[in-house]
Amino acid sequence: MTPLAGYLLLSALLFAIGLGGALARRNAIIVLIGIELMLNAANLNFIAFWRYGPNPEALTGILFVLFSIGIAAAEAAVGLAIIIAVYRHYRTTNLDRITSLKG
Amino acid sequence: MSAGFYVIAILIVGSAVAAMSLRNLVHCALSLAVTFAGLALAYLQLQAQFVGFAQVLVYVGAVAILIVFAILLTRGGDSEKEAILSPGWVWGLGIAALVFVVAGGAVVSSKLLPTVQRATPAATVKQIGDQLMTQYILPLEVIGLLLTAALIGAVIIAMRETEGGQ
Numbered sequence: 001m002t003p004l005a006g007y008l009l010l011s012a013l014l015f016a017i018g019l020g021g022a023l024a025r026r027n028a029i030i031v032l033i034g035i036e037l038m039l040n041a042a043n044l045n046f047i048a049f050w051r052y053g054p055n056p057e058a059l060t061g062i063l064f065v066l067f068s069i070g071i072a073a074a075e076a077a078v079g080l081a082i083i084i085a086v087y088r089h090y091r092t093t094n095l096d097r098i099t100s101l102k103g
Numbered sequence: 104m105s106a107g108f109y110v111i112a113i114l115i116v117g118s119a120v121a122a123m124s125l126r127n128l129v130h131c132a133l134s135l136a137v138t139f140a141g142l143a144l145a146y147l148q149l150q151a152q153f154v155g156f157a158q159v160l161v162y163v164g165a166v167a168i169l170i171v172f173a174i175l176l177t178r179g180g181d182s183e184k185e186a187i188l189s190p191g192w193v194w195g196l197g198i199a200a201l202v203f204v205v206a207g208g209a210v211v212s213s214k215l216l217p218t219v220q221r222a223t224p225a226a227t228v229k230q231i232g233d234q235l236m237t238q239y240i241l242p243l244e245v246i247g248l249l250l251t252a253a254l255i256g257a258v259i260i261a262m263r264e265t266e267g268g269q
Binding site: 001002003004005006007008009010012013014015016017018019020021022023024025026027029030032033034036037040043044047048050051052053054056057059061062063065066067069070071072073074075076077078080081082083084085087088093094095096 | 246263
């Protein structure tokens with residue numbers, strides 16, 4: 001197994017763990033954590049392809065990851081704010097009990 | 104494959120599984136911080152030092168703390184004995200396993216991956232700064248605008264509503 005394939009497999013496994021958690025757990029914050037794990041798996045792919053790809057001096061992978069980290073930070077801030085607003089209304093973060101949009 | 108890769112991979116996968124499966128939410132958040140730190144180690148192993156330190160600053164430093172705050176602010180209301188998995192969890196885990204099998208199978212069977220070992224590329228902070236200020240100046244400005252809008256939006260969404268309107 002080449003190092004690139006190893007990192008790609010690690011990234012696929014991380015993505016699957018995040019997806020499984022986001023689909024199977026009840027708590028909204030855990031779902032958000034799963035989404036963060038999936039974003040990080042994509043970042044790992046970018047860096048692995050930059051390191052072992054044919055054109056590393058272009059720095060495209062690194063810059064893409066930097067922008068992606070910025071967007072993920074914005075997403076985390078807005079997502080947690082929405083969770084706090086929903087909690088204030090329903091007094092729960094259990095996604096199965098948050099059933100109506102116009103509560 | 105070096106031994107360092109296996110150590111980092113076990114650290115990342117183990118802490119990610121813990122972050123997704125533990126019952127106590129604070130433990131989940133701490134496991135998530137360990138996952139982020141492991142990913143920073145992987146970036147350092149891949150010679151992307153700047154990204155590794157950005158990962159430590161943004162994820163371990165900011166996002167993990169933000170998640171801990173959110174967990175502490177939304178405590179209470181849920182009983183301890185409640186099931187942590189949603190009713191359709193078998194489907195969720197099945198879909199996740201299917202995604203891993205498809206993606207992993209594609210990686211293992213792919214003939215497009217480069218097999219030639221190359222010299223270690225260098226990405227100094229000076230080069231990254233040069234690129235950010237010349238070729239990628241427009242995306243940088245857009246990201247700045249997006250972050251400002253997102254932070255203002257987050258504050259407004261989470262602001263406490265007063266009686267009679269906002």
